[in-house]
Amino acid sequence: xxxxxxxxxxxxxxxxxxxxxxxxxxxxxxxxxxxxxxxxxxxxxxxxxxxxxxxxxxxxxxxxxxxxxxxxxxxxxxxxxxxxxxxxxxxxxxxxxxxxxxxxxxxxxxxxxxxxxxxxxxxxxxxxxxxxxxxxxxxxxxxxxxxxxxxxxxxxxxxxxxxxxxxxxxxxxxxxxxxxxxxxxxxxxxxxxxxxxxxxxxxxxxxxxxxxxxxxxxxxxxxxxxxxxxxxxxxxxxxxxxxxxxxxxxxxxxxxxxxxxxxxxxxxxxxxxxxxxxxxxxxxxxxxxxxxxxxxxxxxxxxxxxxxxxxxxxxxxxxxxxxxxxxxxxxxxxxxxxxxxxxxxxxxxxxxxxxxxxxxxxxxx
Amino acid sequence: xxxxxxxxxxxxxxxxxxxxxxxxxxxxxxxxxxxxxxxxxxxxxxxxxxxxxxxxxxxxxxxxxxxxxxxxxxxxxxxxxxxxxxxxxxxxxxxxxxxxxxxxxxxxxxxxxxxxxxxxxxxxxxxxxxxxxxxxxxxxxxxxxxxxxxxxxxxxxxxxxxxxxxxxxxxxxxxxxxxxxxxxxxxxxxxxxxxxxxxxxxxxxxxxxxxxxxxxxxxxxxxxxxxxxxxxxxxxxxxxxxxxxxxxxxxxxxxxxxxxxxxxxxxxxxxxxxxxxxxxxxxxxxxxxxxxxxxxxxxxxxxxxxxxxxxxxxxxxxxxxxxxxxxxxxxxxxxxxxxxxxxxxxxxxxxxxxxxxxxxxxxxxxxxxxxxxxxxxxxxxxxxxxxxxxxxxxxxxxxxxxxxxxxxxxxxxxxxxxxxxxxxxxxxxxxxxxxxxxxxxxxxxxxxxxxxxxxxxxxxxxxxxxxxxxxxxxxxx
Numbered sequence: 001x002x003x004x005x006x007x008x009x010x011x012x013x014x015x016x017x018x019x020x021x022x023x024x025x026x027x028x029x030x031x032x033x034x035x036x037x038x039x040x041x042x043x044x045x046x047x048x049x050x051x052x053x054x055x056x057x058x059x060x061x062x063x064x065x066x067x068x069x070x071x072x073x074x075x076x077x078x079x080x081x082x083x084x085x086x087x088x089x090x091x092x093x094x095x096x097x098x099x100x101x102x103x104x105x106x107x108x109x110x111x112x113x114x115x116x117x118x119x120x121x122x123x124x125x126x127x128x129x130x131x132x133x134x135x136x137x138x139x140x141x142x143x144x145x146x147x148x149x150x151x152x153x154x155x156x157x158x159x160x161x162x163x164x165x166x167x168x169x170x171x172x173x174x175x176x177x178x179x180x181x182x183x184x185x186x187x188x189x190x191x192x193x194x195x196x197x198x199x200x201x202x203x204x205x206x207x208x209x210x211x212x213x214x215x216x217x218x219x220x221x222x223x224x225x226x227x228x229x230x231x232x233x234x235x236x237x238x239x240x241x242x243x244x245x246x247x248x249x250x251x252x253x254x255x256x257x258x259x260x261x262x263x264x265x266x267x268x269x270x271x272x273x274x275x276x277x278x279x280x281x282x283x284x285x286x287x288x289x290x291x292x293x294x295x296x297x298x299x300x301x302x303x304x305x306x307x308x309x310x311x312x313x314x315x316x317x318x319x320x321x322x323x324x325x326x327x328x329x330x331x332x333x334x335x336x337x338x339x340x341x342x343x344x345x346x347x348x349x350x351x352x353x354x355x356x357x358x359x360x361x362x363x364x365x
Numbered sequence: 366x367x368x369x370x371x372x373x374x375x376x377x378x379x380x381x382x383x384x385x386x387x388x389x390x391x392x393x394x395x396x397x398x399x400x401x402x403x404x405x406x407x408x409x410x411x412x413x414x415x416x417x418x419x420x421x422x423x424x425x426x427x428x429x430x431x432x433x434x435x436x437x438x439x440x441x442x443x444x445x446x447x448x449x450x451x452x453x454x455x456x457x458x459x460x461x462x463x464x465x466x467x468x469x470x471x472x473x474x475x476x477x478x479x480x481x482x483x484x485x486x487x488x489x490x491x492x493x494x495x496x497x498x499x500x501x502x503x504x505x506x507x508x509x510x511x512x513x514x515x516x517x518x519x520x521x522x523x524x525x526x527x528x529x530x531x532x533x534x535x536x537x538x539x540x541x542x543x544x545x546x547x548x549x550x551x552x553x554x555x556x557x558x559x560x561x562x563x564x565x566x567x568x569x570x571x572x573x574x575x576x577x578x579x580x581x582x583x584x585x586x587x588x589x590x591x592x593x594x595x596x597x598x599x600x601x602x603x604x605x606x607x608x609x610x611x612x613x614x615x616x617x618x619x620x621x622x623x624x625x626x627x628x629x630x631x632x633x634x635x636x637x638x639x640x641x642x643x644x645x646x647x648x649x650x651x652x653x654x655x656x657x658x659x660x661x662x663x664x665x666x667x668x669x670x671x672x673x674x675x676x677x678x679x680x681x682x683x684x685x686x687x688x689x690x691x692x693x694x695x696x697x698x699x700x701x702x703x704x705x706x707x708x709x710x711x712x713x714x715x716x717x718x719x720x721x722x723x724x725x726x727x728x729x730x731x732x733x734x735x736x737x738x739x740x741x742x743x744x745x746x747x748x749x750x751x752x753x754x755x756x757x758x759x760x761x762x763x764x765x766x767x768x769x770x771x772x773x774x775x776x777x778x779x780x781x782x783x784x785x786x787x788x789x790x791x792x793x794x795x796x797x798x799x800x801x802x803x804x805x806x807x808x809x810x811x812x813x814x815x816x817x818x819x820x821x822x823x824x825x826x827x828x829x830x831x832x833x834x835x836x837x838x839x840x841x842x
Contacts, residue, residue, distance in 0.1 A: 002619050003630045097414065098595050101608035105413075112414045157632055307633050359632045 001157045005099045007360035009158055012095035012111070013149075013165030019088035020142035021173040025049050026075055026085075027135035028257040033068055035249060044184055046071045052180045053083045076127045076134075085138055089118050092145075104152040107145070114141040160301040164355065167301075171294035172348050174258060178281055179341040181254045182274070251277050258289040278337060279329040291344065292324040298351070305359060313354035320347050370517035370780040371792055372440060383443040383840055386559055391438075399437055399785055402551050406435055409550070415543050417598045417828060434833035435544060437551070437785050440795060440815040444842040447562075447811055450513070450525060450799070453708030454809065456699060458509045458801040461530060463702040465505040465686045469495045479701055480694050488691070489739060490684030492647065494654060498671050501578045502805065505680040506687075508571070508642075509801045510535025510813075513709070516777035523780055526710045528796065530695070532687040533679060534644050537814040537834075538800050539602035542567060542609075544814075544836040560841040562811035567800070568609035570808045571642075575610075577804035578676045579639045586639035586676075589613045589629065591620070593645050593661045603644050617645070622665035627675045640676040647681050689772045690716070690738040713775060717768035726764065726773040730757050733773040735764065748824060750776050779824055782835065784817055794818045796826050797837065811839035 029045045046066050050056045055074075058081070063070045078084045082091075093115035100108045117137075121127065127134040146166060153159045251272045255261040260280060267284065268276050285292040299321045302314055332340045373384040380388045410416075416430035442450075467474050468485055469492075475482045485491055510531040515523045545564055549556055572588065579586030592603035594616050607614035619629050620638065628635040643650065649659040654667035669675045685691065693714040696707040715722040715733070726733060730749050737745035747760040764771050781792035799813030815835040816826035826832040 001632050002613055002615060003632055004616065004619050005613070006632045094595075099614075100414065101604040101614045108414065109412055113412050116411060161632075305632060 001102075001161075003360055005102050006157065006161045007356075008095040008099040009102065009161040010165040010355070010360060012092050012099075013162040014169040015088045015092035015095065016111075016142050016145050017166045017169040018083065018173065019085050019092065020139055021170070021177075022053070022075055022083060022085050022088065023135040023138035023142075024257045025052065025177065026072065027132055027139075028253045030068075030072070030131050030135070031256075032249065032253050042068070048180045048184050049075070052176045055081065055083060072127070072131070077122055086118065086122070089115050089138075089141075102158050104148075106148045106152045110141075110145050110148045114145070117141075157305050160304045161359070163301040164298055164305075167294040167297040168348065168352055168355075170289060171291050171298070172345065174281055174289050174291055174294065175341050175344050175348070177254065177257065178278065179338060179345075181250070182278070182337050184250070247274075248272060254281075260287065260289065263287055275329055275333060278333070282332065283324060283327055283329060285325065292321070295321040295324055302355075307358065310354075310358040313351065313358050316347070316351050316354060320344075320351065369778055369792070370515060370521070370523035372515070372780055372782040372795070374783075375521075383441050387439070387441060387555070390555060390558065403435075403437055403785065406437070406547055406551060407432065409547065410435065410543075413543075415540075415601055417601065433540060433828045434819060435547065436817055436819075436833050436835045437548075438783050438790070439548065439836045439838045440782050440797070441838045441840060442797075442812065443840055446525075447839040449708065451809065451811070454511055454799055454801050455807045456703065456705060456708050457511065457527065457530070457695065458506065458803055459807060460699040460702045461509070461532060461686050461695065462504050462506055462803060464698050465532075465680070465683055466500070466503045467702075468685055469498065469682065474698065474701055477701065479697050480691070484690055484694075485685060488685050488688065490647075490682070490688060492682035492685070494667060494671070495680070495682040499673060500680050501581065501676055504578065504803050506532035506683045507574055507578055507678040507680075507803050508535060509803070510537065510798045511801060513797045513799065513813075514777060514795075515780040517780065524710060526712045526777065527695075528712060529689075530687045530692065531798075532683040534646065535798070535800065536599045536602055536644075537798055537816075538567060539605045540834050541800070541812070541814040541837065542605075544834055548836040559838065562839040562841050564810040564812055567810045568606060570802050570810065571606065572610040572612070574802040574804035574808065575640050575642055575676075575678055578678060580673055580676055583639045587612075587637060588640040588642065589615045589638050591615055591617070591641050591643040591645055593617075593649070597644075599644065606642075615641075617659075617661045617663050620663040620666075622663060622669055625669055625672050625674055627663065627666065627669050638675065640678065642678045647684065650677075650681065688738050689714075689736055690718075690769075693772070712777065715773040717764055717771040717773065722773075723764070723768050726771075727761060729773075730761055732776060734776050735760055735771055735773045737770055738772055739770075748776065751822075751824075782815075782817065784819070784833075784835075786819065791821070793821070794824050794826070795835065812837035 026049070029049050032045050033042055043066055046068060047056065049071060050059050050066070053075075059066070059071070059074055062080070063074060074081055075084050077086045079086060081087060093111045096103060096108055096111040103111075121134060121137070126137075149159065149162055153162075251274060252261055254277060255264050255272070258281060260277075264272060264277070264280055267280060267287075270276070280287055280290065282291045284290050285296055287293055295317070299314075299317045302310075302317055306314055373381060373388070375381055410432050414430075416432055464474065472482070472485070474480050475485065511527055512529040512531065513525055514528050515525050517523055541564060575588045576586055579588070588610070589612055590603055590607040590610075592600060592607075592614055594600065597603070604614055613629065615629055615638075621628055621630070623635070627638045627641070629638055645661050648656045650662040651664060651666040652659045652662055653664045655662075666675070666677075667681070670677055670681065693711065693716055696711050699705060699707045715726050717723045717726055726735065730747070731752075733747075733749045735747040735749070747756065749757065752760075779794040779796065782795045783790050784793040786793070795815050795817045797813050797815050799809060802808045815837045816828070817833045817835055818824055818826045819831055819833050823831075828834075
């Protein structure tokens with residue numbers, strides 16, 4: 001298979017997965033914003049969302065203060081934001097179009113249809129009128145995209161590069177979500193040396209083209225009203241949000257954002273405890289959005305496409321998977337979750353660079 | 366211009382025999398059915414992404430991709446007409462291939478005094494690099510698109526004419542295939558009532574043709590389609606054909622030359638390429654040999670080609686045989702190379718380079734169609750009867766200034782076909798582009814792409830200028 005083709009497939013899958021994860025995080029924050037909570041807590045949620053995607057700086061420069069509506073606009077339809085749902089869906093579709101001959105008709109039409117429908121939804125203000133329905137739609141288009149791939153494509157190299165793209169992106173996204181959300185509650189085992197996230201490689205990035213301007217006129221009235229309402233009600237309340245009730249909503253929101261709430265109950269049959277949440281999302285190989293599950297998929301698909309120069313990349317992937325397979329949550333927490341996740345993200349990034357070098361854009365002629 | 370010729374109706378009261386079945390069916394369709402079907406077709410074309418890119422339009426992810434308007438009413442050709450046309454196409458394309466071979470070898474046709482030497486050597490499409498190069502089977506234009514129109518005669522009958530030969534990188538075949546798929550999806554009952562000759566095997570014939578022209582030393586040739594990329598107006602077609610044939614769609618950046626062979630960069634290392642179905646013009650094929658600013662080609666390709674280590678479809682230098690300055694000589698070519706009488710008619714053509722023709726043209730500008738010999742896509746032409754006095758005078762000055770650049774033809778009254786437009790069904794002018802494949806043998810599928818000028822009275826069918834397409838039915842006897 002052409003290296004360029006593999007590159008487009010890899011990024012098509014990554015962008016689709018990224019669109020889904022952006023929708024998941026926006027949805028959870030939106031749902032949280034409907035609960036009574038302090039202004040600080042609400043703002044923390046929206047800020048966390050930006051920092052997960054390493055976009056706080058860009059947002060501040062272009063939009064200033066963090067408001068629910070501002071963040072929603074920025075993350076849904078802003079063509080200048082490469083991680084917005086719009087940018088991701090468009091990039092996924094453009095990558096698919098570049099290799100439409102390699103995809104089955106069903107896979108291509110799914111990508112194309114998603115982009116066409118998204119534009120229609122934006123035109124009818126669907127993300128403002130019924131945000132949760134719209135986010136649900138994005139998630140289901142992503143499910144459909146993966147399902148159509150598995151259900152119609154020959155399991156050849158094209159298929160494996162699509163899968164590698166999906167799971168590498170998902171590993172990255174789950175790790176970021178955990179890092180930011182654990183940071184937000186400053187749990188005792190999160191680890192010392194907080195503050196700005198250090199040492200992380202840039203979020204892998206960009207084939208996104210800039211689009212024409214697009215405005216959303218309607219605000220997220222419900223979210224803003226709720227935030228204001230709770231501010232009034234909790235004016236003298238516990239701004240740092242460390243009570244049990246808050247923790248429950250905080251942790252359950254994380255779980256919900258990775259479709260893990262019901263899974264947690266089924267696996268642990270217990271109240272929601274942070275270390276168990278971490279264990280589920282990092283080490284449980286049977287939890288489809290955990291780091292362990294993602295690395296398992298990346299590894300097994302990499303095996304099928306291995307070539308003469310990819311030995312080192314496979315070794316990296318294998319070691320990363322083994323660390324998760326044989327790791328224990330108490331050990332991870334003892335060294336500090338933040339340190340662990342930071343290192344994990346670095347290793348995932350190195351792996352992505354290796355895949356790119358060995359398969360997608362070979363340097364030598 | 367005499368009376369028109371309509372493909373469906375001999376006169377207002379009489380439907381031609383090959384349209385009787387369709388006419389009966391159409392009469393039974395409830396009022397809004399056609400409109401609804403058309404909307405359905407549009408939705409499907411969008412979803413499938415059967416679009417063409419519009420040059421110069423700002424790319425915002427969708428705005429520069431347009432649909433080519435698809436008309437629901439088929440163009441029907443009876444079997445006996447197609448059989449005759451097919452014989453004529455085989456004959457014509459065979460002669461044209463012989464001509465190209467001759468141009469780059471002995472130039473017998475020049476020695477015989479039939480085509481003047483300067484018409485070849487001064488042609489911008491003549492490639493001296495191809496002189497003496499051996500091409501597999503001596504075939505140059507493996508994929509040819511021949512534009513045919515039917516014009517009305519004074520007595521109301523019609524005659525087919527070849528308007529233009531396209532021997533470089535003719536496009537449109539994907540629309541022929543997709544239009545048929547769409548018609549079968551929208552109107553399955555029509556296909557059970559008519560014996561419409563199938564066309565879906567075209568990609569098979571194409572692949573067979575491409576494999577048959579591989580360098581002779583290669584047993585299992587690797588064939589690829591070379592596209593300028595996804596922003597090219599015909600990108601859909603490139604991707605479509607590659608997919609249908611199950612071969613790689615490559616861009617210039619995927620190819621490189623090493624030790625006089627062409628390789629593509631794959632995830633498993635370099636892979637040798639034997640046949641390139643290139644959808645890139647000669648000028649852009651090899652920055653070392655032709656335009657040095659081209660990023661669409663592969664540096665060193667020409668050398669590999671001349672060494673016989675890669676096949677290009679079509680060959681380099683076919684353009685020398687398909688521009689309007691060579692067109693008038695095609696009937697004589699057929700007689701010269703094949704010793705046969707031409708089956709298909711040429712449109713009578715005045716060559717402004719000849720003083721007596723020039724004088725006639727200048728006296729009759731208002732009646733003629735004047736074309737630039739190197740023009741294409743419906744640009745750079747004057748349609749006398751449809752032009753203002755000022756436009757005619759402007760063209761007169763241009764022709765006088767550089768007569769060699771122009772030819773002129775009588776304004777043909779192109780046939781019309783009923784077409785579904787906003788206000789209902791109305792006649793619109795059409796043409797036809799059959800595709801002729803030449804490898805070890807000459808093959809084609811029945812029919813071709815019918816293009817329709819959607820503007821009332823317009824004769825310009827090009828999709829870049831508001832033309833649409835129709836499904837083309839050849840009815841089996």
